[in-house]
Amino acid sequence: MTPRLFAALPVPEIFHKEIRRLQKGVPGARWRPSANFHITLRFFGTMDGKQAEDLDAELASIAMPPFDLTLQGSGWFGKLDPHSLWLGLRPSEPLAELNAKCERAARRAGLEADSRKFHPHMTLAYLQGTPIEKLTRFAERTGGFVTEPWRATHFTLYSSQLSRGERNIYEPEADYPLL
Template structure:
């Protein structure tokens, strides 16, 4: 059996519910369900169970310090042809260090290096045919949006399972505490 895996920071439930209230006013948006809100540290892709066990072992040996995180600002991926709407994340050097350690763990488990630059964010929606002016208006409307800082005490390994409709099902397979 193959698994489609990623490492991420789950969001507190009360914060996820608050983010749900921001999901309006953007035509062509396929809003993410509350249970899918997370901050991806590293997408690993599809792998067999043996490689997944190797990856789990590497992630379990990773040591990183706890930190606080805040969400602030909005943006989108896909400059002139937007495909994802997001909230930015601010976690400082400790967030960056954790992401780099998950990358090293992936390489030790035999995975190819990530080629994309890490851009910490929480995806609010996937977009299709959304006019740029609507995204600019949304961004202006949320210009002052910022969450309180919240503690990050662990990260998780998730499996992504396809589902009919807009959103995959994400299953938490393991949690890894931070020190």
């Protein structure tokens, strides 16, 4: 199976224990393991080796300084048919700029434009059959969640493969420094 590729900012380990404490009380939630805590910048999908090399070169050419990020708040995607639970991020112009630069890199590497609006988040769980009232309670309990700011000094190109247990395994393929 060909891996799927995406660019993301890893969430520092210093916050993993605090985030893991939030992962409870939601029936139908498949909680993400700490190793999968990241903020997706751009999902690229599957591609051949040449296109992946072109994408790597384009991502490596991205230049921008390090910037601060803060996880803040929670919510879910799927309104009345929820499919994933997330932690949000404090609004950040540099984060939006890095997303735009990853999008331009993808286009230069020959990929189609991403039609989805960028909504920066860290996925906490995938959901199946979760009642809305349980999600509302979770959002009330975690809506005030906020981390200390951290400095994003690099972003990473990850590959994703589905394991036997229907869990995605993410492997870092390349790191790109923010200088």
